[in-house]
Amino acid sequence: MAKMDKKTNTGEKTVEDRLRALYNLQKVMSDVDKIRTLRGELPLEVQDLEDEVEGLETRINNLNAEIKNLNNNIQDKKNGIKEADLLIKKYESQQSSVRNNREFESLNKEIEFQNLEKELCKKRIKEFETEMKAKQEAVASSEELMGERKADLESKKKELENIVSDTQEDEDKLKKKGKEIEKEIDERLLTAFKRIRKNARNGLAVVTVERDACGGCFNKIPPQRQLDIQSRKKVIVCEYCGRILVDSEL
Numbered sequence: 001m002a003k004m005d006k007k008t009n010t011g012e013k014t015v016e017d018r019l020r021a022l023y024n025l026q027k028v029m030s031d032v033d034k035i036r037t038l039r040g041e042l043p044l045e046v047q048d049l050e051d052e053v054e055g056l057e058t059r060i061n062n063l064n065a066e067i068k069n070l071n072n073n074i075q076d077k078k079n080g081i082k083e084a085d086l087l088i089k090k091y092e093s094q095q096s097s098v099r100n101n102r103e104f105e106s107l108n109k110e111i112e113f114q115n116l117e118k119e120l121c122k123k124r125i126k127e128f129e130t131e132m133k134a135k136q137e138a139v140a141s142s143e144e145l146m147g148e149r150k151a152d153l154e155s156k157k158k159e160l161e162n163i164v165s166d167t168q169e170d171e172d173k174l175k176k177k178g179k180e181i182e183k184e185i186d187e188r189l190l191t192a193f194k195r196i197r198k199n200a201r202n203g204l205a206v207v208t209v210e211r212d213a214c215g216g217c218f219n220k221i222p223p224q225r226q227l228d229i230q231s232r233k234k235v236i237v238c239e240y241c242g243r244i245l246v247d248s249e250l
Contacts (some may be wrong), residue, residue: 004114013184016232016250021184022193023246026206028178033203035167035174042160049153056146063139070132077121084121085115189235198244207238208248217241 091107091114098104182190197205200216207215209229214221219240221229229236230247237244 013161014232015234018185018189019232019235019244019246020191020208020250021181022244023208023250025178025181025185026197026204028174029245032171032174032178035171038167039160042156044159046114046153046156049149053146053149053153056142056149060139060142060146060207063135063142067132067135068138070128070135074125074128074132077125078122080117084118087114089180124198129171152226158168193244196237196244202241206244206246208246208250210248214238214241214243214245216243221245 007218036173088111091111095104095107098107185193193205204216209215209221210228212220212226216236217240219238223237225236226247228234230243230249232247232250235244
């Protein structure tokens with residue numbers, strides 16, 4: 001797209017007025033970008049740390065729930081051992097009053113089975129205890145890491161708050177000024193400006209012609225196109241990068 005139609009609902013405003021408003025808006029938004037650049041990657045670092053802390057909290061809660069479940073499993077197996085001991089005593093006492101070898105052997109098998117149940121319970125208890133110990137160690141290491149991340153987060157938040165407090169007033173004033181300038185631009189052109197700015201490097205949607213080239217992508221602009229830009233009779237965009245072009249005298 002090489003140019004934008006000048007027919008818009010802008011009342012008495014000329015194309016030159018709109019170009020000047022666009023250029024002024026670009027200057028204001030570039031100043032806002034500079035302020036945000038001062039904050040650097042801090043907002044992202046804060047967000048990443050908050051996400052990491054939240055993830056660690058979730059991990060710790062899940063591990064503690066698993067540990068509680070393992071404790072319940074261990075208690076169940078200990079109860080199983082007690083039940084087996086009671087049954088063994090019962091069967092042993094019954095053996096003293098059996099009427100024949102067949103009954104004695106039957107009770108003996110029951111005793112053997114309960115002893116096997118006890119051994120199986122003991123084996124499972126050891127497995128649960130080993131698993132629980134590993135999870136407790138994971139909880140401890142996660143809690144230690146979370147403590148470190150919370151300290152980092154607090155430090156980064158304070159650093160960000162200090163920078164924001166120093167620059168917020170200026171940013172708010174610039175944003176207010178930008179909103180006032182936006183009122184001078186018709187909606188279609190303003191939408192185009194915002195779209196170009198979002199996709200353009202360094203947020204530059206409006207650039208001047210410098211040394212016969214686009215101030216955004218630095219591609220050469222034909223002489224006739226430069227004359228059209230200087231005439232300020234229509235909105236012209238760079239055919240290479242799509243930025244809105246204005247002459248340096250504007």
